[in-house]
Amino acid sequence: MRPAVVINKVIVKNDIILAKFKQIKQKISQSVPLDLELDVIKERTLSELREWINANRNRPMGTYDRNFQRMRRLTSTENLYHTIKASSQVVLEGEGKVRLVIGEYSYLDQFAPYWRVLNDGGYVPPSFMGFFGDNRVRPRPGVTNLQTFYKTGYPASDGGKTWLMRPQNPITPMRFVSELNRIFEEQVAGYNFGGKYSGVKGL
């Protein structure tokens, strides 16, 4: 009979420990403020979005050439990411309300105005004088060159060769807004905001 009593005691003790542990765990989870949790969601969402944008880029970022105006508006997808990041924030609105903003249209329109074309595709850019890549590659009809392209004007300021660049195809869509919404929903799904969260509204 003695061992049974011991076992009973152990079980009781374990129950108490478990109950205590649950209380401590609850206190810890309550002590993490909602704005910090949202900040983690924001960072994770942006990190995944960056991967998506870079995986879907058509041209490498390349290095900035001071002599020529690089066609940054059509090639610089890192700028797109940084613009979305800069307009993302966790806003404390008072009365316990917290708002998470990931990307703002107005900010994108101002600092990355090409975002709609990158997202939805289309728009065949007009012809210009320039060349491809850092090693000054000439355009060839029927050959798709995926290097960074430079706009030099005519004649080129450094006296080097420059060619007429005629974009043939429209920009292919990146659909980063849809992807952003999907990533965000996935991130939010892992959290329980105690019924405060009512839905997702992306860009």
Added chain:
Amino acid sequence: MPSYFRPTRNVELSTLYYLENSLNSDWSGITVVKKFTDAYKEPLPVIAMNISNVYSHRKEVGATTLLNDYVLSIDIFASSDGQRIDLADYITDKIKDNWTFYTHSQTPGSPTSLTRVANGSLFVTRFSSSYKVDLGSEGVNTYDRFRHYIEVTVRTSQ
């Protein structure tokens, strides 16, 4: 010996076949293409449809089979704003119903002809977005003037 296509390609081709047939019977002069850039080579109105993404999950705990969600991107290039709205409405109405999922195969020597065998159906699990693509008014290409984008997620019935 015929070569059989993989499921993702079959989903894309089955949807393309369904949309093409539906549009041919209810509309006239509408071209359906698979590649986005090909839409700019066809006369308006054009519809470009392709699978832009596939998300795979385990079908059940411990299983090695996958449950795939296919994201369908449908770009409408209309010749007027009214036509854009009508086409978007028509396509949404068509894809709300199930359509046949075909397994496609190709016979060596005749790569252009495909053999289709019905193998279940496809259905939409989520209507993600449907909006007017507005690229502004200055210097806009004729093809970009009246565009609409529809995105849905579909699954096979098996």
